[in-house]
Amino acid sequence: MSTLQQTYPLSYWEREVFFKDIDVIIIGSGIVGLSAALSLKEKAPKLKVVVLERGSLPIGASTRNAGFACFGSMTELLDDLESRPEQEVWGLVERRWQGLARLRKRIGDEVMRYEEVGGFELFRPGEEAAFEKCLENRQVFNQRLKEITGHPEVFKAEDRQINNFGFKGVKHLIENQVEGVIHTGKMMEALLKKSREAGIQLFNGVGVETLELNEPGVRLKTEQGWSINAQQVLVATNGFAATMLPELAVKPARNQVIITHPLQGLPFRGGFHYDRGYIYFREIDGRVLLGGGRHLDLNGESTTDFGETDLIQEHLLRLLNEVILPGRSVSIDQTWSGIMGVGQEKAPILKRLNEGVVVAVRLGGMGVAIGSLVGEEAAEMVIGGESDV
Ligand SMILES: Cc1cc2nc3c(=O)[nH]c(=O)nc-3n(C[C@H](O)[C@H](O)[C@H](O)COP(=O)(O)OP(=O)(O)OC[C@H]3O[C@@H](n4cnc5c(N)ncnc54)[C@H](O)[C@@H]3O)c2cc1C
Numbered sequence: 001m002s003t004l005q006q007t008y009p010l011s012y013w014e015r016e017v018f019f020k021d022i023d024v025i026i027i028g029s030g031i032v033g034l035s036a037a038l039s040l041k042e043k044a045p046k047l048k049v050v051v052l053e054r055g056s057l058p059i060g061a062s063t064r065n066a067g068f069a070c071f072g073s074m075t076e077l078l079d080d081l082e083s084r085p086e087q088e089v090w091g092l093v094e095r096r097w098q099g100l101a102r103l104r105k106r107i108g109d110e111v112m113r114y115e116e117v118g119g120f121e122l123f124r125p126g127e128e129a130a131f132e133k134c135l136e137n138r139q140v141f142n143q144r145l146k147e148i149t150g151h152p153e154v155f156k157a158e159d160r161q162i163n164n165f166g167f168k169g170v171k172h173l174i175e176n177q178v179e180g181v182i183h184t185g186k187m188m189e190a191l192l193k194k195s196r197e198a199g200i201q202l203f204n205g206v207g208v209e210t211l212e213l214n215e216p217g218v219r220l221k222t223e224q225g226w227s228i229n230a231q232q233v234l235v236a237t238n239g240f241a242a243t244m245l246p247e248l249a250v251k252p253a254r255n256q257v258i259i260t261h262p263l264q265g266l267p268f269r270g271g272f273h274y275d276r277g278y279i280y281f282r283e284i285d286g287r288v289l290l291g292g293g294r295h296l297d298l299n300g301e302s303t304t305d306f307g308e309t310d311l312i313q314e315h316l317l318r319l320l321n322e323v324i325l326p327g328r329s330v331s332i333d334q335t336w337s338g339i340m341g342v343g344q345e346k347a348p349i350l351k352r353l354n355e356g357v358v359v360a361v362r363l364g365g366m367g368v369a370i371g372s373l374v375g376e377e378a379a380e381m382v383i384g385g386e387s388d389v
Contacts, residue, residue: 007225015228018201022050024382025220025230027208027244029053030062031103031367032360033236034191035375036382038106041198043383049200050230054207054223059306060238061367063188064338066257066280066291068271069103069114069180071096071369073121074134074141074155076277080346092347094148096366099373100180103187106194106372112187119179119271120158123172131172138174151178165268168326181271181282182368208244211235211357218356232382234358236375239341240304241361248349250362252304253342256312257291259284260320261333274319277365281324287333288324290316306337340365348374350381358382 010019024040026033029051037049057063071093072080080089104114123131138155145154158175165173195202207223217231235241239252263286271282281290293312294301300309313335320330341362343349348370349362360378363371 010226019228022230023047024049024232026051026234028236029058030060031371032375034195035372036378037195037200039376039379051202052206053204056204061338061340065184067182067184069100069182070119073273073277090144096369097148099370102372107190111190113183114180116180117270119176121174121273122170125171149178169323213356234378234382236360238361238363239339249343250341251302253340254301254303254337256308256337258316258335259333260288261331262286304339308335
């Protein structure tokens with residue numbers, strides 16, 4: 001029998017040394033779980049904080065994303081404004097901006113290779129009306145964003161760059177001048193390193209199956225068959241949250257990614273958003289990283305299973321060959337997928353479920369920006385016992 005599938009009781013030694021007198025257990029070591037753990041230790045250094053992670057690495061979205069430090073493209077914000085109150089939409093943009101500031105301060109721009117290279121939204125010939133609507137709203141948006149970011153002109157039409165970038169079948173470009181990109185792997189490596197340095201205990205290969213209140217704390221049953229206790233638990237499992245807590249309004253959303261081999265003289269840098277943000281691409285280490293496309297099969301991609309499908313992979317390849325690098329011979333180095341957490345509402349779920357359990361999930365497609373703030377607020381909730389944000 002494979003040892004990985006065995007369940008086994010903890011030994012006396014294991015329980016005594018690793019799992020005794022735990023103040024807070026955080027489930028999930030993505031950007032939210034680790035940010036919350038660090039914030040807890042900053043606020044209350046004496047707490048015994050343990051992070052349980054099912055994967056051998058944090059294997060959800062935080063180590064698998066595209067590394068856009070973004071807070072909303074114009075079409076996405078216009079869409080949001082159609083269904084949500086204005087105050088809520090700009091409030092969320094502000095929270096993303098604040099989260100990014102916290103991440104940059106904690107990790108350092110150089111360490112995570114943060115570069116403010118600009119974000120560009122591409123418009124195809126059939127998207128003239130959407131582009132015009134963006135132009136009509138540009139001044140108002142720039143005024144709102146000036147209040148949030150301090151930058152006088154965040155959104156700017158940049159059609160003249162289309163030729164320089166070498167795109168085909170693109171009619172218009174709008175640049176977000178304060179959008180940046182990071183090296184996702186370096187960011188997560190730094191968060192893990194800081195967590196260990198702060199005395200946070202991280203255990204990989206431990207999946208939590210159930211939680212139950214067990215006065216005066218919470219009892220967690222693991223997928224390995226043993227149970228442990230903590231005074232407080234923070235659930236930071238994002239797209240996987242509904243497996244343990246089905247009452248939460250969060251669904252998994254898989255995103256597939258491809259990366260090319262390095263290419264000579266790549267004509268663009270920056271983060272690019274295509275087809276209302278469902279497709280995104282960027283340059284990294286002289287390669288093109290391209291991902292998304294879940295709108296082609298929303299049901300099929302509502303899954304916690306990692307994997308790639310022909311439908312989406314072929315679509316991404318076609319865009320690469322026909323729109324992004326037309327006429328060039330390109331070879332693919334790697335493909336992968338990650339699982340996001342999404343819902344009807346874009347704001348994260350951050351709330352106390354009962355006296356022992358707080359949840360911080362549903363980070364959507366901009367968790368790089370907002371994740372550090374959500375982690376910090378979750379830590380405050382765990383310590384303060386507040387009921388909601
Ligand atoms: C392909 C892709 C591209 C993306 N691109 C961007 C981008 O460019 N910019 C951006 O801002 N955002 C992007 N996102 C979204 C962003 O990555 C997420 O919003 C963010 O990483 C969420 O962080 P998290 O900590 O909430 O969740 P996760 O990183 O998913 O962490 C949750 C962790 O919980 C663990 N876990 C789950 N269940 C259990 C359990 N029962 N027991 C123990 N552990 C468990 C998982 O293994 C996982 O490590 C992208 C996402 C994907 C998938």
